[in-house]
Amino acid sequence: MPHQRYPWTQALAAAFLLCSLAAGAQTASSDTSTTEREIHALFQALQQSGCEFARNGQWYSASEASAHLQRKYSYLQKRALAPTAEDFIARAASQSSMSGKPYLVRCPGQPEVRSQPWFESQLAKVRAAQ
Template sequence: MNRGFPFFAAIALAASAFVASAAPSAATQREISGLMQALETSGCRFQRNGSWHESAEARSHLQRKYDYLLKRNLADTAEQFIDRAASRSSISGKPYRVACPGAAEQDASTWFQQQLQRQRQSRT
């Protein structure tokens, strides 16, 4: 019987659990922070479950959702944040909407994707 195998199996399991619980990369954290900041400073209104909210309140709500996702390792990319937190209500499933001054109302997922592309283009 090989007594070394259980030890190495335990080490491998512990290492995979550590990797699974790793935080998003610093670049991803910057992108998500940038998305939150873009929302808060946009002057846009944010619709959630049929009610409109000012941008600072919307940011606070999305921060809570992001924190929830972080605890469960479900936001490894900015795209995952947009899809899992910033696009629709996790309770009703209804899409979030964004209305900005001088622009047509649109789905929040589209708005956040546009903001993410702007961020990425400004870095290049």
């Protein structure tokens, strides 16, 4: 029997498996922390923007919008539905999950725009600053 002839092969295979799992967990953990940092930077950008945020036809302050989106993000996190900042933008920050209507952003001195391209632009700025 080969495993009796080379008893160290089983130990080596187990060690390799553990190292592979640990490396995968570390990568997933760093991806998660990068995603969380980016999403929190988006919340901060919104709060500091001085913009207003429309949801289902009503305008809200940036801090109210940020609080609402943080609740939506929490919901998505619990279900592992926002593994990237792009997923967060698409699933939480682009449209109402109740009505399906797109969210809008209105910043001082600028026309209102849909929130998805606004957040995508903010994400590009966050990434460029890293």
